[in-house]
Every structure is written in structure tokens, then in C-alpha cells.
Amino acid sequence: MAYDYSVIGKRIRKAREDKGLTQEALAERLDVSNAYISKIERGRTPINLDRLSELCVVLEETPEYLLSGANSSAQDFLRNEIMEMLEGCPPEKIRLISKVIRPIIEYKD
DSSP states (O other), rough: OOHHHHHHHHHHHHHHHHHTOOOOHHHHHOOOOOHHHEEETTTTSSOOHHHHHHHHHTTTTTTTHHHHHOSSSHHHHHHHHHHHHHHOHHHHHHHHHHHHHHHHHHOOO
């Protein structure tokens, strides 16, 4: 299975930001350079399993989430997948998507 390191890097950046850490603070905790963290977050450098394990501890995330976006429940996974798809969409596309999903959400079984 091939991994998209740019997507993994985005998840790492988001987890870092959610924890309120700067790249510098994360680098200090992992005893690596800021440049290394930057390269990982931009997908320029693959991450080895030992470093991934260390990142998971510091960021309090699972390897499954960082590698594939999967959280502990399928519902969280789907929510995260939808959020990632919306990331970077222009406002007009988001309005269209909203118009499409609103009737689905409001539908009473």
C-alpha cells in the first residue's frame, strides 16, 4: 500500500495545531529540527515507524488517523473524510454542496 505523504503531513499539521504546538515546539519534543517537521508536514519527507510512534504520543493521535484519516469510530472517519474533501473548496462549491446535502440531512425516515 502506497501512502500519500502530503496528506499524512496535512493530518500531522492539523493535529499539531489542534494541540496548540508550533513546529518549533514539536521539533523540540521530538529532538529534531524545525526543517524536518516542515518537510514532514509538506509531504517532502517520508516518516519512519519510530518517528510516527513518537508523533502519536506527543500529538495524542492514533497511527491509523495519521496514516489513513481513520479515527476510532467509522462515523468519525467519515466526518473527517468529508471535512478533508471540503478543505480548499471555493465558497461557490461549498454552497452547492450545502444545497445538495441539506435535504438529505433534513429528511425524516
